[in-house]
Amino acid sequence: MHMADALVSPAVGGTMWAATAAATAYCAKKVREEMDDRKVPLMGVLGAFIFAAQMVNFTIPAAGSSGHLGGGMILAILLGPHAAFIVMASVLAVQALFFADGGLLALGCNIINLGVFPCFIGYPLIYRKIVGDNPTAGRITAGALVSAVIGLQLGALGVVLETYFSGVSELPFRTFLFLMQPIHLAIGVVEGLATAAVVNFVWREEPEIILRAGQKTPGSALSTRRILVVFVLLAALCGGVLSWFASTNPDGLEWAIQKVTGREEVEKKGGALREAMGELQKNTALMPDYSLGQRQEKGAEGETVAEKGRGEAGLIGGAVTLALAVLSGWILSLRRKTPAPR
Numbered sequence: 001m002h003m004a005d006a007l008v009s010p011a012v013g014g015t016m017w018a019a020t021a022a023a024t025a026y027c028a029k030k031v032r033e034e035m036d037d038r039k040v041p042l043m044g045v046l047g048a049f050i051f052a053a054q055m056v057n058f059t060i061p062a063a064g065s066s067g068h069l070g071g072g073m074i075l076a077i078l079l080g081p082h083a084a085f086i087v088m089a090s091v092l093a094v095q096a097l098f099f100a101d102g103g104l105l106a107l108g109c110n111i112i113n114l115g116v117f118p119c120f121i122g123y124p125l126i127y128r129k130i131v132g133d134n135p136t137a138g139r140i141t142a143g144a145l146v147s148a149v150i151g152l153q154l155g156a157l158g159v160v161l162e163t164y165f166s167g168v169s170e171l172p173f174r175t176f177l178f179l180m181q182p183i184h185l186a187i188g189v190v191e192g193l194a195t196a197a198v199v200n201f202v203w204r205e206e207p208e209i210i211l212r213a214g215q216k217t218p219g220s221a222l223s224t225r226r227i228l229v230v231f232v233l234l235a236a237l238c239g240g241v242l243s244w245f246a247s248t249n250p251d252g253l254e255w256a257i258q259k260v261t262g263r264e265e266v267e268k269k270g271g272a273l274r275e276a277m278g279e280l281q282k283n284t285a286l287m288p289d290y291s292l293g294q295r296q297e298k299g300a301e302g303e304t305v306a307e308k309g310r311g312e313a314g315l316i317g318g319a320v321t322l323a324l325a326v327l328s329g330w331i332l333s334l335r336r337k338t339p340a341p342r
Helices: 010-034 039-053 072-079 081-099 107-131 137-165 173-205 207-213 225-240 252-261 272-284 310-334
Strands: 058-060 065-067 294-299 302-307
Touching: 010 081, 010 107, 010 137, 010 272, 010 310, 039 072, 039 081, 039 225, 039 310, 058 173, 065 173, 065 252, 072 081, 072 107, 072 137, 072 173, 072 207, 081 107, 081 272, 081 310, 107 137, 137 173, 173 207, 173 225, 173 252, 225 310
Parallel strands: none
Antiparallel strands: 058 065, 294 302
């Protein structure tokens, strides 16, 4: 559900960039107040895991489409909403800058759609209401499923509204809406089940992580070593191995666009800002489309062009995301406010 720049007007893109900047500043302030130093490496490894998991598209049966995890609910449940938003912004920034996944003009839209809705609506207003103060495996599963579905539905609606207000006439509002919501409902169910599996695992191994994620003040240090190792291995597995087996079907957004226009992408329009952002992305995207280039392959149907280095790109991207998330958390922990003397 990563929006390309062709879907976003400068006015909408600029507005969402401003909203993202405000949300980031607010979350940074809250993280400084709430930060537990042991949460910093957890932010890093979860960021790497979500980056890698987003590379693994799964097929939506009978639809000819695919989806991937957004990961916002996993981050919010395990880190709390404010740290989760910082990590999600880091993931999406790395994807846009180094892999050309989502446009730079549209980056603010993508952060709002994939970060704000799960972290500040799905988590506090749905998940925590269902799970309550005494989590159980059943409540966690129900909360994760319902909140993930609603969060993704809101994100898909955000895409439709941002496209509509950008004046993309190729995508009529009602038609686009009636395609986006059902396909992302199916994707949301898979995301909810995956979220429930991840959170239930952490609940069994280190329940303190989940209990502390919702606290508004730092407490004693968390013990996260086993969880860190598990998520590092999962990130390496998803990015380095499973990404090679990702579905090649268009994702939910591309599928909806294709149903309306016959193409997976909307034709790009001119404009100085859009062109400048596109040129900047060309210069920063060292591994576009999660590859290290292309190679010629010969098969039964003749010579074809294939990507190379997808696994390596996944590992590199996960490492960069880990480093950025850890750096963000470390800087914020250094700037944490000290209590006033009594």
